[in-house]
Amino acid sequence: MAYISTVRRGQPRDCILDAWRGIAVSLVVGYHxxxxxxxxxxxxxxxHSLHAMGALxxxxxxxxxGYLITAHLAREQHELGRPRLSAFYLRRACRILPAFLIxxxxxxxxxxLGAIALDVRSWFTALLFGCNLTRCDFVVxxxxxxxxxxxxxxxxxxxxxxxxxxxxxxxxxxxxxxxxVIAPTQSLTxxxxxxxxxxxxxxxxSLYAASDRTHRLLQTLARPELIVIAVLALLLPVLVTRNIxxxxxxxxxxxxxxxxxxxxxxxxxxxxxxxxxLVTVFARVGLVSYSIYLWQQLFLAPxxxxxxxxxxxxxxxxxxxxxxxxxxxxxxxxxxxxRLTATTRPPRAGDGALETSSAA
Numbered sequence: 325m326a327y328i329s330t331v332r333r334g335q336p337r338d339c340i341l342d343a344w345r346g347i348a349v350s351l352v353v354g355y356h357x358x359x360x361x362x363x364x365x366x367x368x369x370x371x372h373s374l375h376a377m378g379a380l381x382x383x384x385x386x387x388x389x390g391y392l393i394t395a396h397l398a399r400e401q402h403e404l405g406r407p408r409l410s411a412f413y414l415r416r417a418c419r420i421l422p423a424f425l426i427x428x429x430x431x432x433x434x435x436x437l438g439a440i441a442l443d444v445r446s447w448f449t450a451l452l453f454g455c456n457l458t459r460c461d462f463v464v465x466x467x468x469x470x471x472x473x474x475x476x477x478x479x480x481x482x483x484x485x486x487x488x489x490x491x492x493x494x495x496x497x498x499x500x501x502x503x504x505v506i507a508p509t510q511s512l513t514x515x516x517x518x519x520x521x522x523x524x525x526x527x528x529x530s531l532y533a534a535s536d537r538t539h540r541l542l543q544t545l546a547r548p549e550l551i552v553i554a555v556l557a558l559l560l561p562v563l564v565t566r567n568i569x570x571x572x573x574x575x576x577x578x579x580x581x582x583x584x585x586x587x588x589x590x591x592x593x594x595x596x597x598x599x600x601x602l603v604t605v606f607a608r609v610g611l612v613s614y615s616i617y618l619w620q621q622l623f624l625a626p627x628x629x630x631x632x633x634x635x636x637x638x639x640x641x642x643x644x645x646x647x648x649x650x651x652x653x654x655x656x657x658x659x660x661x662x663r664l665t666a667t668t669r670p671p672r673a674g675d676g677a678l679e680t681s682s683a684a
Contacts, residue, residue: 390529
């Protein structure tokens with residue numbers, strides 16, 4: 325299995341993947357900050373570029389998530405004979421739900437007080453992780469990506485466990501290819517296109533974790549010049565506002581694979597990257613990326629979202645609830661999930677090479 329370590333034993337997190345999380349949330353925040361606080365039209369060339377930038381940030385998150393959960397499933401199968409599904413779902417609930425529910429409680433209270441625009445239907449749709457199936461009000465609209473993740477987390481571990489991982493690789497290939505091919509289809513709604521692209525990125529991350537062949541191929545191709553080419557290809561929709569039909573179609577078809585390659589190929593150069601100041605800065609942002617992602621939508625919304633004080637005039641205020649959520653809710657809840665699912669079974673010989681970041 326290709327879930328061989330991205331972190332060494334004793335390291336609680338992966339610095340490189342945290343840096344990618346920091347980059348991802350910076351792309352999303354940057355998109356909303358310029359698009360809405362700067363008054364940029366969504367139909368303008370700059371608006372399209374900003375949207376592509378934000379979408380890329382979400383896709384980076386998803387590729388990492390697909391990799392980490394699959395690596396964890398494969399590691400438990402190796403150590404224990406099969407994944408502990410109840411423990412997996414309990415850890416995910418502790419990881420996602422407390423901070424998410426506090427955010428929903430906060431925006432729901434603001435809506436009841438008449439401070440922001442948020443209807444009851446959108447609030448309950450977000451609560452049920454359904455904003456990837458229908459359009460939700462802006463303040464909770466970003467939870468569509470959480471909905472995609474939770475739906476994947478619900479189904480993928482069950483499939484892995486029932487098939488003992490045997491059909492995981494073919495299924496991941498099918499999902500990745502289907503998403504990559506269907507997502508660029510012009511007849512799709514924006515919601516459907518986002519879903520296909522998102523599931524394709526999750527599946528590509530899972531494929532990298534589950535397939536030795538994919539892992540070896542990616543590491544073989546992980547040359548600096550190819551990584552730069554992949555990153556430039558991903559930035560093509562951001563940097564080039566004029567439509568180039570052949571290049572644009574090719575980039576969209578390869579997009580999930582390019583995201584996966586760009587994120588995981590640099591792991592080959594871990595020793596050179598971990599000491600870089602910029603990597604350290606983005607890794608620290610990445611630690612708080614989930615809480616930042618939750619709260620940024622409230623502080624970077626279009627003007628019509630606010631009925632009273634326009635929070636978008638003070639976007640840096642989002643760091644306050646984000647840091648409080650991270651320190652007081654997110655971290656204690658993650659620790660609780662680990663305690664509730666801890667096992668005292670000794671690992672098999674050689675398991676030291678199979679560590680993955682459990683803080684995903």
